[in-house]
Amino acid sequence: MADIPELRKFVAPEFLFGLGARKLSARYAKNFGASQALVVTDPGIIAAGWAGELIEDLEAAGIPYRLFSDLTPNPKAAEVMAGAAVYEQERCDTIIVVGGGSAIDCAKGIGIVSSNGGHILDFEGVDRIARPGPPMICIPTTAGSSADVSQFAIITDTDRRVKIAIISKTVVPDVSLIDPLPLTTMPRELTVNTGMDALAHAFESYVSNAHSPVTDLFALEAVRLLKAHLAAAMDRPDDIDRRAGTMLGSLYAGLAFSNASLGLVHAMAHSLGGYLDIPHGECNALLLSAVVGFNFAAAPERYATIGEVLGLTMGGLGAAEQKALLVESLHEMKKSLGTDRRLSQLGVTPGHLADLAAKAINDPCLATNPRRPTRGDIEQLYAQAL
Numbered sequence: 080m081a082d083i084p085e086l087r088k089f090v091a092p093e094f095l096f097g098l099g100a101r102k103l104s105a106r107y108a109k110n111f112g113a114s115q116a117l118v119v120t121d122p123g124i125i126a127a128g129w130a131g132e133l134i135e136d137l138e139a140a141g142i143p144y145r146l147f148s149d150l151t152p153n154p155k156a157a158e159v160m161a162g163a164a165v166y167e168q169e170r171c172d173t174i175i176v177v178g179g180g181s182a183i184d185c186a187k188g189i190g191i192v193s194s195n196g197g198h199i200l201d202f203e204g205v206d207r208i209a210r211p212g213p214p215m216i217c218i219p220t221t222a223g224s225s226a227d228v229s230q231f232a233i234i235t236d237t238d239r240r241v242k243i244a245i246i247s248k249t250v251v252p253d254v255s256l257i258d259p260l261p262l263t264t265m266p267r268e269l270t271v272n273t274g275m276d277a278l279a280h281a282f283e284s285y286v287s288n289a290h291s292p293v294t295d296l297f298a299l300e301a302v303r304l305l306k307a308h309l310a311a312a313m314d315r316p317d318d319i320d321r322r323a324g325t326m327l328g329s330l331y332a333g334l335a336f337s338n339a340s341l342g343l344v345h346a347m348a349h350s351l352g353g354y355l356d357i358p359h360g361e362c363n364a365l366l367l368s369a370v371v372g373f374n375f376a377a378a379p380e381r382y383a384t385i386g387e388v389l390g391l392t393m394g395g396l397g398a399a400e401q402k403a404l405l406v407e408s409l410h411e412m413k414k415s416l417g418t419d420r421r422l423s424q425l426g427v428t429p430g431h432l433a434d435l436a437a438k439a440i441n442d443p444c445l446a447t448n449p450r451r452p453t454r455g456d457i458e459q460l461y462a463q464a465l
């Protein structure tokens with residue numbers, strides 16, 4: 080008899096995947112009974128034209144709206160509170176967000192505060208939200224964060240210079256309209272960094288202590304899709320088939336990590352993002368191979384399986400050779416994607432490492448990492464990427 084898996088749940092929102100999905104937001108807003116929608120987006124998405132298209136669709140359907148776009152990458156608690164104030168003043172009852180992970184996390188925060196009152200930082204942790212937010216419709220514009228399907232919202236506390244994680248079923252959006260077309264306006268660097276974020280989600284959820292047979296399916300298929308399509312999507316930004324491949328890879332990685340959680344790469348990336356405001360995707364891209372090297376011995380068979388999915392021949396090799404091959408292939412992948420910068424090029428100095436490690440050791444993502452690091456281990460890993 081096969082081993083009986085441990086008890087696990089799997090949460091996913093309703094989502095539509097495919098060309099034209101983004102055009103359905105007005106119909107869904109109507110279905111949710113929206114009388115005034117708060118449209119959350121960011122200046123880059125306005126410039127690319129995707130927010131304007133959404134607004135035209137809402138106007139054509141006669142759905143009143145207010146726009147909120149005062150947000151930055153690594154969304155800040157003050158930005159969430161400003162958005163929540165607009166939501167309340169304008170008597171909104173639905174949120175529609177078009178953007179990447181930062182806009183979506185900010186929108187999730189606005190939803191939490193609008194339904195529960197208080198300050199967004201009061202909701203840090205797992206299952207701390209008493210009342211679900213208003214109906215929320217997502218149109219993701221990157222293939223990376225998968226905030227549009229996840230139980231996570233990551234908000235920066237600028238006073239403490241840390242990112243807080245809010246993890247709750249109530250922050251899973253009501254519907255995600257996942258359309259590959261908005262990806263075609265992503266700059267090259269954003270394509271790569273968000274794609275590497277998705278790859279890190281797939282790796283971390285596959286080796287997570289909380290993985291399940293269901294999250295495994297999604298995690299491995301995400302690795303395969305991202306390996307198959309990311310480089311081509313970077314080289315040919317208008318190739319919609321390749322964009323769709325990375326979008327599907329990101330979705331699968333999102334469904335996996337939303338339910339299996341993450342690990343040390345994200346703990347370290349959150350620390351870098353909160354302390355030095357470095358973009359999340361690039362943090363993951365820079366840290367993934369070092370963490371694989373550190374974690375490998377705790378989950379050798381799982382990493383070997385990931386290696387096989389990446390096209391590496393793992394059979395017949397010892398664990399040390401498998402580890403070296405996998406780490407080397409990640410270096411090669413980063414080089415071919417042109418994302419082989421060092422942390423020092425992003426403003427990190429040796430003097431930052433102790434503080435960064437002290438913050439990373441408290442990140443909730445560490446709970447599911449297959450190997451428990453010390454602060455010293457984490458400091459050394461940052462040093463490797465310096």
Ligand SMILES: [Fe+2]
Nearest residue numbers: 224276280359
């Ligand atoms: Fe991430």
